[in-house]
Amino acid sequence: MQSIKEKIQSVANSQDLEKLKVEVVGKKGILTLAFADLKNLNGEAKQSRAKELNLFKQDFEALFEAKKGEIRTLELAQKLQEENIDVSLFVGQRRGKEHYVNLMIEKIIDYFIALNFELCEGGLVEDDFHNFEALNIPKFHPARDMQDTFYTQDGKLLRTHTSPVQIHVMKKKTPPLKIIAPGAVFRRDYDLTHSPMFHQVEGLVVDSYGKVGFSHLKLILEDFLKYIFGDIVVRFRSSFFPFTEPSAEVDISCVFCKGDGCRVCSHTGWLEVLGCGIVNHAVFESVGYKDVSGYAFGLGVERFAMLYYGINDLRSFFEADLRVIG
Template sequence: MKQWYDKIEAADSVEKLEEIRIAVFGKKGVLAAEFAKMKSAPNEEKAQIAKELNIHKGKMTELFNQRKIVLATEALEAAMKAEKIDVSLFSPTAERGALHPVMQTMDRIVDYFVSMNFTVNTGPIVEDDFHNFEALNLPKYHPARDMQDTFYFKDEMLLRTHTSPVQIRTMLHSKPPIRMIAPGAVFRRDYDLTHTPMFHQVEGLVVDEEGKVSFANLKFILEDFLKYMFGDVDVRFRPSFFPFTEPSAEVDISCIFCKGEGCRVCSKTGWLEVLGCGIVDPNVFEAVGYKDVSGYAFGLGVERFAMLIQHIGDLRSLFEGDVRLLEQFQ
């Protein structure tokens, strides 16, 4: 048996030690063979032989486990040393990082409205049906709900489909005057060249005493904002429909690619749709307990603005993490 003690102590790798384990403790190993010899030993000697073999088995097992720990530790240290990185080594390929184009655009939008005395409010991403739909004049079975393919959870909870619930929460906990924007991530079940399941919105709300807020105020702020974002562009308002505003309008800018002459990007129309807006519907004010007030609201997709400003053709590329794309925005 002594030779096996020596072999265990002399093993220089975990693999070699495993070979010894099989040779000693395996079904066809040394110990199994020694125990098998007991069949032919005199009965009065069997107990003593078994005792000695079990002592050897226990000692070799302990020695084996100790050696295994030592070898495994040495192997780990060798692997870590081989993979060690010299963090002080200078690399000429090191490059300066930059904000993601969506976050760049978001920051620029927020900066404008903060400069116009708007507060920046946030709210939960997981919303309930009341804040996301009903308080915004979208009762159950309203056909406009089909425009927003929603991710639902149990108990009427859902991933918010817009940041408008932040406006509802603000009105429920504050009194006019209110002048706020709500930037953040929103979620809809959609995926193609111009849609992703998660994207970002900035929605705005202004509420004051009745007669102090009009469509003219809304038109002024949005025209100034769009010129701030896109430069010298023409702005037009087209009648539209949104359940939470009345009257409602879509806002277009003259195509920044063809200067309004008509191209593939603007479908030869000379115009690009960029946001929606309107005067807050009285039913929304009723849902939050407001009386004798007026207000306007607007909302825009940040990715849409980023794509236009940075000339990005596929919305999905903004979320793929391709370094080749992101390097262009340093």
């Protein structure tokens, strides 16, 4: 036992310690063979030898575990020392950059602030009235199926669009109004072109009845889209939204193929970029407005950023892609 104890104390690493263990208690180890020889003994000699071997085994296991812990501590300290990083070292002038989504939001805001739009923001958690009912989306309305919503246990929800900001503002202020509402929104969806959290910017203009109409909406959106994407063609297609009537989807000529047709635009030459329309009178009724007219529009910031910066996977905005977030 003394020689085994001396060997354990002299071991310097985990590999050698495991080899010693095999040498002692392995299939052909010293202790294993000694136990096998017990069959050749009888009576008190066998009992005495068995007791001696069991004590030896207990002592060996205790010494082995103690040495194993000691070596593990030393090896961990050595590894930490080898992998130590001096965070104070100067490694160059590489700087981080602002996220593409934030850059696009700022670019959009700059345009509308220059036209005297007021920047308004709201909470991420809303109630059913502000997120749906006040926007002419009553319970069981099929439009709710388009917005797979995150609900909380107390009946609240994570807003599915930034339109609730419009309702809050109209309930507090009287016309005329010109607001822009950027912010994060949430829907239960995730793939190449959808994310459970993304960003929208919505605009609302309200004035006395007859002072604003679709021609004003069309003019400002055409100018805005050319401000973002440059030399493009803009078209309006009839559509449906519960909170606007009439409603339209807005397309631009493909920024990649210049309208000739490519994989990005599904060979149509057009890219859908936002929705808009004249505010439905039911929305004004829900906030107590009378004798007014207005228009609204909404866009997805990530959609704009993907087109503007040439990014083909929406998930790049939220994952560790250093080309986007580095």
